[in-house]
Amino acid sequence: EPEVTQTPSHQVTQMGQEVILRCVPISNHLYFYWYRQILGQKVEFLVSFYNNEISEKSEIFDDQFSVERPDGSNFTLKIRSTKLEDSAMYFCASSDPLALGEQFFGPGTRLTVL
Amino acid sequence: AQRVTQPEKLLSVFKGAPVELKCNYSYSGSPELFWYVQYSRQRLQLLLRHISRESIKGFTADLNKGETSFHLKKPFAQEEDSAMYYCALFSGGYNKLIFGAGTRLAVHP
Numbered sequence: 341e342p343e344v345t346q347t348p349s350h351q352v353t354q355m356g357q358e359v360i361l362r363c364v365p366i367s368n369h370l371y372f373y374w375y376r377q378i379l380g381q382k383v384e385f386l387v388s389f390y391n392n393e394i395s396e397k398s399e400i401f402d403d404q405f406s407v408e409r410p411d412g413s414n415f416t417l418k419i420r421s422t423k424l425e426d427s428a429m430y431f432c433a434s435s436d437p438l439a440l441g442e443q444f445f446g447p448g449t450r451l452t453v454l
Numbered sequence: 455a456q457r458v459t460q461p462e463k464l465l466s467v468f469k470g471a472p473v474e475l476k477c478n479y480s481y482s483g484s485p486e487l488f489w490y491v492q493y494s495r496q497r498l499q500l501l502l503r504h505i506s507r508e509s510i511k512g513f514t515a516d517l518n519k520g521e522t523s524f525h526l527k528k529p530f531a532q533e534e535d536s537a538m539y540y541c542a543l544f545s546g547g548y549n550k551l552i553f554g555a556g557t558r559l560a561v562h563p
Contacts, residue, residue, distance in 0.1 A: 343497075344497075371549070373550070373551075375551075381555075382553050382554070382555050382556070383498070383540065383551075383553040383556075384553075385550040385551065385552070388549045388550055390549075395549050396548050396549045396550055398550075431497075431498065440544065440546070440549060441486045441488055441503070441542075441544030441546075441551065442488070442500055442503060443500070443551060444499075444500075445490075445497050445498040445499065446497060447496075447497045448497065
């Protein structure tokens with residue numbers, strides 16, 4: 341069964357550094373998402389992406405964040421200048437356009453900002 | 455405001471006991487609700503969707519629009535049901551899932 345994959349599984353970085361989190365969505369899905377979960381808190385929506393552009397973003401997704409689909413398979417989340425409060429588990433998800441609420445999640449990348 | 459509330463952080467039961475994980479929502483319009491589950495060291499995965507009215511692994515959930523609830527139920531809990539359960543609302547207008555805080559179900563032998 342196809343799965344969403346994410347790399348790396350754990351990323352440690354210094355405050356102020358740029359990080360890129362990578363995701364490979366399920367191949368025939370057209371909608372892509374990033375969510376994050378700060379330890380002990382809810383899973384929160386960050387951004388959705390369709391047809392090579394952002395379709396929706398939350399207030400968390402400020403100018404420090406960007407997403408890109410650089411080729412036909414990868415979907416990336418970039419944080420330009422990381423802050424301590426960016427430490428969280430970041431989940432990528434994808435969905436079929438006929439069932440947008442049925443999202444398939446990756447295993448997550450744990451980002452630790454020191 | 456669009457919101458999902460799961461009032462219990464932890465639900466601890468013995469094997470064979472009935473289980474009900476509570477979920478309430480706030481949404482103007484016709485809601486689309488889901489239960490996602492995360493087993494230990496595994497990814498979030500879809501368990502149930504309200505529109506299909508199916509039973510998965512013995513779990514069922516009924517949408518009650520009058521009470522704005524979508525509680526997850528199972529008549530006889532198994533140890534392998536131990537996991538984190540998240541109720542989620544799909545906000546079609548914003549193309550995103552809104553998650554509750556989650557309930558950890560612990561089933562003891």
